[in-house]
Amino acid sequence: MLANTSDFGAYRGRFAPSPSGPLHFGSLVAALGSYLDAKAHNGKWLVRIEDIDTPRIVSGSDTLILKTLENYGLYWDESIRYQSACLAHYQTVLEQLISKDLVYACQCTRKQIKQHGGFYNGHCRELQLTFDSQALRLKQTIPTYQFSDLFKGEINVESVFSEEDYIIKRRDGLFAYQLVVVLDDVAQKISHIVRGADLLFPTVRQISLFKQLGAPVPQFGHLPLAVAEPGFKLSKQNYAAAIDMDKPQQTLIAALKFLGINANKTLLDASVDEIILWAITAWQRKNVPANDEIQLITNETSFTFKPL
Template sequence: MLANISDFGAYRGRFAPSPSGPLHFGSLVAALGSYLDAKAHNGSWLVRIEDIDTPRVVSGSDTLILKTLENYGLYWDESVRYQSECLDHYQTVLNTLADANHVYACKCTRKEIKQHGGFYTGHCRALNLAFEQQALRLKQSNPSYQFNDLFKGTISVDSKFAEEDYIIKRRDGLFAYQLVVVLDDIAQQISHIVRGADLLFPTVRQISLYKLLGADVPQFGHLPLAVAEPGFKLSKQNYAAAIDMNNPQKTLLAGLNFLGYSPEKQLYNATVDDIINWAVSAWRREIVPANDEIQLIQNENSFTFRAL
């Protein structure tokens, strides 16, 4: 049904921001880490704008994000993919899954699920509810419980999470992230996914979906999250400050320090392209901290970090 990564061969990485505001330091770390891992392995680096969650989209932020990446020397190799342009593809795959009896409608609310321990237990599986105006869940028939992370080694998850039937289309008619991220990565022939540790555990769900669709599973690597304080990650929803568009060198060097690197002294007066070229040549996965979180302490003229 879908192309396999092995049909194409080469390393293909990606950065997939949501256009809900400007890039902040945490999103720069994800962009930088994914870019460097791709280029250090002679690969391609793609950019995808994940604008599927339309209520969160901020007009013009996609253009700002792309301009910021260029200012930081992070240039993509192919045309930018927008999820909003792929709705027919998502629906076609969902229909195929439904025809194969892998999908069912669910009327349970988040409040009801929380009252039963926070995990969905398959209450609606056998009810045969109509799909209209209901959330659609994927039957978890072949769960994955662990995977090997490029930076963290073996990752194992709670069996309840791995076995949970999860939503692939929301009650409001929007496609869910867990479905579209896999379909996009297959369509773009992504072989390596380097991203933040906030997506560490959902990886097992995505691996199971790759297998259900008969597609090769990419290699996954999860970078530490930049947090303002433990458990409080930098994000657009939390009003994290936008990174400097006009003088990117300082923030770029801070991003490298965050990822475990010690840039040479002469780089502090270098161009953006020189910094990026040095970072590509210096990139080693084993140097990247295995922490899930690193606290960012940003002053007017400096960045400092504290491993958590």
């Protein structure tokens, strides 16, 4: 539907932050891990600003995020892609899916879905509701139950999640993440997706959508999440502290340790670019911790980690 199904050529990775606040330690880990995996495999690393969820956008965050990446020696290849500039493309693909009878309107509320165990049971699939002011769901025709993760190995997901018809356009008219993230990856010819373990299970939906679109399926790898305490990940919504913009070496070396790279302390006196070049040569997928979460404990002078 969108692309031919020829195999990927060279490695093309990406980091896709939402402009809802400054980068924190957890987002640095995701950026650094995706960058190192790309560069260690002679690939390109792209940056995408996922500004589709307009109510969450904080003005100026995109500029601050890009400046932070540069301060940490993470330089992107090719131009920045903004989701807000791609709305016409998303709508075109949505209309293609509608024309193939793969989309239907749904009037069910979150409360109703929660009453049925938290998973959507297809209640509206055959009701032929008007699309006006309704959420739009994609019919799941190619469910995915497992995939091979670059760091974690074989991942199996419950069938009830894999088979669920999920929302691709919200009731408020905004396109949903599950649709646009795949369309962006197809458009940018992304071959490898390295990101946090909070997106581990939604990966099966995205793999299914790649297949429904007739597009090559990237390889996925999920890094451990940095958490303040078990089950409480560092995030902009949880007001995680922004990382140091002025003296990044200590934080950068801590992020490398988090990812399984124990840097020599003498690197604290090196430039950021020297640290990054060293880290590319030291990167090995097998050294990335397989944990879903690692607790971050900080004080004014040090970072320590507790695998969970």
